[in-house]
Amino acid sequence: MSFLDRITEGWRKNRKPGYYENFDYHWAMTIDLDQCSGCGACVTACQAENNLPIVGEDAFVKGREVKWLRLEHYWEGEYPDVKLNVIPMMCQHCDSAPCETVCPVSATYHNQDGLNTQIYNRCIGTRSCAVYCPYEVRYFNYNDHEWDSPLDQQLNPDVSVREKGVMEKCTFCIQRIRQAKDNAKDDGRRRVRDGEVQPACVQTCPSKAMVFGDRNDPKSKVSRSLRDPRAYKVLDELNTNSSVVYLKKVEAER
Amino acid sequence: MQGEPNQLKYTDIHEDVVRSIVETGPNYYVALATAFALTLICFFFPWFYQLYYGIGAAGMNHPNVWGTYLASFIFWIGLSHSGTLLSCVLHITNSSWRKAMYRSAEAMTLFSLVVAAMMVMVHVGRPWFIHWTLPYPNQMEMWPNFRSPLLFDVMAITTYITGSTVFIYMGSIPDFAAVRDRTRGWRNTMYSLLSLGWRGTDTEWHRLHWAYTFLAVLIIPLAVSVHSIVSWDFAMSIVPALHQTIFAPYFVVGAIYSGTAGIVTVMFVLRKFMDFGEYITELHFDNLGKLLLVLSLLWSYINIVEVFTGFYSGASGETEALRYRLFGFYAPLYWEMITFCAFLPLLCAFKRFRTSFVPMLYLSIAINIGMYTERFLIVATSLSRQYLPDAWGLYVPSAVEISILVGTLALFTTLFLLFVKIFPSVSMYEVKETMNTPKKIPVAASGGSLA
Numbered sequence: 001m002s003f004l005d006r007i008t009e010g011w012r013k014n015r016k017p018g019y020y021e022n023f024d025y026h027w028a029m030t031i032d033l034d035q036c037s038g039c040g041a042c043v044t045a046c047q048a049e050n051n052l053p054i055v056g057e058d059a060f061v062k063g064r065e066v067k068w069l070r071l072e073h074y075w076e077g078e079y080p081d082v083k084l085n086v087i088p089m090m091c092q093h094c095d096s097a098p099c100e101t102v103c104p105v106s107a108t109y110h111n112q113d114g115l116n117t118q119i120y121n122r123c124i125g126t127r128s129c130a131v132y133c134p135y136e137v138r139y140f141n142y143n144d145h146e147w148d149s150p151l152d153q154q155l156n157p158d159v160s161v162r163e164k165g166v167m168e169k170c171t172f173c174i175q176r177i178r179q180a181k182d183n184a185k186d187d188g189r190r191r192v193r194d195g196e197v198q199p200a201c202v203q204t205c206p207s208k209a210m211v212f213g214d215r216n217d218p219k220s221k222v223s224r225s226l227r228d229p230r231a232y233k234v235l236d237e238l239n240t241n242s243s244v245v246y247l248k249k250v251e252a253e254r
Numbered sequence: 255m256q257g258e259p260n261q262l263k264y265t266d267i268h269e270d271v272v273r274s275i276v277e278t279g280p281n282y283y284v285a286l287a288t289a290f291a292l293t294l295i296c297f298f299f300p301w302f303y304q305l306y307y308g309i310g311a312a313g314m315n316h317p318n319v320w321g322t323y324l325a326s327f328i329f330w331i332g333l334s335h336s337g338t339l340l341s342c343v344l345h346i347t348n349s350s351w352r353k354a355m356y357r358s359a360e361a362m363t364l365f366s367l368v369v370a371a372m373m374v375m376v377h378v379g380r381p382w383f384i385h386w387t388l389p390y391p392n393q394m395e396m397w398p399n400f401r402s403p404l405l406f407d408v409m410a411i412t413t414y415i416t417g418s419t420v421f422i423y424m425g426s427i428p429d430f431a432a433v434r435d436r437t438r439g440w441r442n443t444m445y446s447l448l449s450l451g452w453r454g455t456d457t458e459w460h461r462l463h464w465a466y467t468f469l470a471v472l473i474i475p476l477a478v479s480v481h482s483i484v485s486w487d488f489a490m491s492i493v494p495a496l497h498q499t500i501f502a503p504y505f506v507v508g509a510i511y512s513g514t515a516g517i518v519t520v521m522f523v524l525r526k527f528m529d530f531g532e533y534i535t536e537l538h539f540d541n542l543g544k545l546l547l548v549l550s551l552l553w554s555y556i557n558i559v560e561v562f563t564g565f566y567s568g569a570s571g572e573t574e575a576l577r578y579r580l581f582g583f584y585a586p587l588y589w590e591m592i593t594f595c596a597f598l599p600l601l602c603a604f605k606r607f608r609t610s611f612v613p614m615l616y617l618s619i620a621i622n623i624g625m626y627t628e629r630f631l632i633v634a635t636s637l638s639r640q641y642l643p644d645a646w647g648l649y650v651p652s653a654v655e656i657s658i659l660v661g662t663l664a665l666f667t668t669l670f671l672l673f674v675k676i677f678p679s680v681s682m683y684e685v686k687e688t689m690n691t692p693k694k695i696p697v698a699a700s701g702g703s704l705a
Contacts, residue, residue, distance in 0.1 A: 125379015
């Protein structure tokens with residue numbers, strides 16, 4: 001086998017979508033839009049957990065708010081007969097992520113758990129990943145942020161505070177995943193139990209619309225949820241192979 | 255020079271060119287001081303403020319993360335194109351009319367590239383880490399991401415800067431030597447170093463011509479690839495209205511188009527303020543006008559194709575982005591671009607227009623305004639309308655951005671003003687090649703092809 005063949009072989013093995021089956025975990029999330037009430041608790045939980053800056057009124061008006069998880073509102077119909085559709089939108093952790101190929105310094109890459117990770121220290125702020133992302137879920141730090149006292153006392157010590165000029169986005173609360181894996185190792189277990197790790201949004205969701213877990217485990221709650229006939233992916237036609245799956249809202253015919 | 259009596263002698267050329275270097279009037283110092291002050295005030299101070307505050311000093315926001323900085327970057331890369339590329343093409347096709355203008359055209363390439371590289375520094379969020387885009391051995395044991403179109407871009411532009419620098423420098427060696435022989439003092443020392451001990455022997459001339467042609471052939475594909483790769487920064491994305499196969503030829507044509515217009519502007523200025531009227535003649539404007547006409551037709555053709563395929567696709571994202579570009583918030587800019595770049599250049603069909611200097615100057619400036627608008631629209635309209643309507647946005651440049659835009663023009667002017675005092679801005683030895691040799695018996699004019 002020539003050198004080139006070996007490279008090609010290795011690439012095929014490790015670079016095809018879904019190659020995380022070869023590894024221990026492949027984290028995924030489902031969001032049941034039938035159960036989602038659009039309350040916004042997940043947005044707040046994410047803000048508190050991940051040290052998201054409170055950008056203030058001016059920056060908000062300029063369109064620079066940072067919300068790793070945002071609620072998209074889509075209105076249907078004319079005034080008296082209106083209907084509101086809400087869909088939570090965060091990083092979809094695509095297996096074929098457009099943002100990962102474009103970063104010139106590999107500041108965003110896929111780790112072996114199927115997570116699309118962002119390395120703040122490596123980011124040089126070309127913002128090309130935000131352009132390439134079709135879901136518009138990457139947020140840029142246009143300036144340094146400050147937390148007024150006493151809010152600076154509530155910053156999560158497990159999450160870094162990002163400086164100006166750096167891109168950031170949803171991490172599936174990677175600090176919690178790391179913690180769960182460490183606990184599993186300390187207990188002498190090889191794997192993290194299903195339901196042992198939850199991102200802040202999943203933990204907070206009052207209607208239990210969000211399910212998070214390991215897709216590699218066929219018995220996990222998220223795997224069962226993925227087999228739901230209502231399951232669909234946003235912008236699936238772009239072949240991003242996203243890890244966040246939505247369960248369609250089913251309505252009675254009017 | 256065909257069709258016109260050429261009264262110049264060899265010594266006249268030397269005197270004219272050396273005079274343009276050595277004799278400096280007060281006007282020059284006023285111009286240089288103004289340009290330098292403008293560079294400081296409009297470019298560097300706002301940039302330093304932005305470094306201190308963050309990119310938030312510019313007007314970019316959530317869906318529109320790219321703005322005028324990137325548009326300026328493409329614009330300057332585009333402007334750089336006609337210089338060296340045109341010079342190379344005309345060199346290997348033996349077009350003698352190139353000889354009086356190519357030095358300043360190549361300088362334009364070089365300084366445009368410098369300004370474009372500065373725009374990258376202004377654009378990125380943390381420019382102090384920009385060296386991470388270069389593949390060098392480091393203690394982090396990290397390579398840059400070789401799959402990234404942006405990295406292709408870094409490679410292409412550094413190669414292009416290197417190639418253009420070597421090309422302009424090598425073509426100037428005999429002229430440095432000529433200036434060396436006519437100056438004294440520190441200038442003599444400087445030109446002695448720059449001319450690398452040129453003596454003008456037959457072997458040296460032979461080698462120079464060989465190497466020069468070799469580089470010219472090398473740089474043509476390089477220049478085409480550079481702007482193709484710049485277009486891939488956009489076309490390799492999946493953003494509607496950016497994800498288009500036609501982008502590479504579109505950008506290359508646009509680059510040569512705006513670059514040719516830039517050459518017309520620079521040549522007008524050189525002719526007007528440096529007394530180069532005998533070297534830069536109606537013939538040059540005539541030929542460049544023909545080139546502009548052809549390029550404008552090509553550019554219009556690609557625009558029609560782009561709009562038609564977008565409309566024909568029927569894909570909702572694509573048609574919405576197209577509708578927004580043609581009739582949305584930025585529509586006045588779009589139609590301004592069409593007027594300046596597709597309709598106005600049709601005037602070049604008339605020889606009387608092509609050979610009149612001032613209208614050609616206005617046309618060239620209008621084309622470049624239109625071409626800047628094109629780059630701005632590519633960035634702004636596409637990013638404003640992407641797949642998810644909830645994330646649609648609007649982008650208006652801030653005062654800092656506009657100031658930096660003006661400042662880049664001043665920076666370019668400053669560099670160019672310094673250039674005309676260091677480099678012989680008209681290639682002396684090649685102009686001499688186009689003239690009758692100084693013999694008693696008149697030799698028929700070479701009547702070189704006018705391309």
